[in-house]
Amino acid sequence: MSKDADVIIAGGGAAGFFAAAHMAEALPGIRIMILEKSGEVLAKVKISGGGRCNVTHAEFVPRELAIHYPRGQKELLGPFHTFCSGDTVQFFESRGVRLKTEEDGRMFPETDSSQTIIDCLLRETAQRGVQVLTGHAIREIQSAGNSWELVTAKGNFTCRKLLIATGSSPKMWNIIRRFGHSVVPPVPSLFTFHIKDPRLAGLMGLAARVSVRISGEKSTGVFEGPLLITHWGISGPAVLKLSAWAARELHDCNYKFSVEVNWLHQLTFEETIAVLKENKEIHGKKNILSSGPFDLPKRLWVKLAEASGIPAEMRWAEIRRELLEDLAGQLTKGVFRVEGKSTFKEEFVTAGGVDLKEIDFKTFGSKIHKGLFFAGEVLNIDAVTGGFNFQSAWTGGYIAAKAIISALSGKGNK
Incomplete structure (x- = not known):
């Protein structure tokens, strides 16, 4: 087995295989080698989307696509004009x-199986002679002039061009x-919140469209979407x-903080007061806990009403202004x-x-x-769920491949 290559790709994941496929197709005969530390390639592709592989997102406008990246939004705008979700x-x-x-x-693939994506990438690289070596953990990388x-x-391997796509x-x-690059210290992103609160007790599985923010914080903004109550707290797209x-602020406070939830999504406090007053006028004889005016799960409405101090037998006509507020x-x-x-999840x-x-x-x-x-993901780039992290991998792999193709064919100087 030769240990020399034109291109070595460190990491047998989505970005690495995508880059290899494009390079091998553009330059037949090029010697490409993928080194993967584990015994299996494309492992993250396999588990993505519950085993279905969320390949990308149906957002085909580069500027709109880029806003889904907390880190990398500005930097990815140009690359998305070169290779976007439609290209994927x-x-x-x-x-x-x-x-x-x-x-x-x-x-997702119509087959609802991530293996379809894996098979495609393996086929594209294997039929063009890309060498894939598993169980090859990299211990050191050294620059040796132009190689x-x-x-x-x-053992040791040498190459003319090196693409690092090792993920996190x-x-x-x-x-x-x-070897001289700066690395922003990693912290977790995309996680759910542990909350023990009587207002959520017994409501596991209920969902509502909400807006959420860190209580007392304005820098991270307000985020909208479905919220799911779980047995440990809250989850869902908004969370x-x-x-x-x-991600970084919550890491710095050791994940102990307060979150503010607007269970009515976009309704303000003042607008809600107005709806409650109107309900009091129209439905004065009705029991409050059994006749909520909002599109909320009934059990959630009851919990929030009880948390406001409203007795189980109180009717709308009896509610005082303080309780309404x-x-x-x-x-x-x-x-x-x-x-x-x-x-x-995984x-x-x-x-x-x-x-x-x-x-x-x-x-x-x-x-x-x-x-x-x-x-x-070896770069300081990450996104919310929905296929965006894979799209960043496809885009980066494609553009890096094109640059390497250009350099190896004598058309570039990189």
């Missing part, structure tokens, strides 16, 4: 893998630091968005104490990675070392 769809469908769009915009040397547990790997980040944008407060700005977090995402200031996003090449490229 075209890549897979031109190779016989049809995608479907679900109501929330997520795109690179990689020290692994199974603390060991690789340490290696990257040693995951908040966890992503506030307390109820409006519970509905639109209820504060819940968070005492910890849980990773969202789809662990990290905020952190190679500092984006050190990357040329026209090529995804290093500004420090010639012939070195990065793609995927």
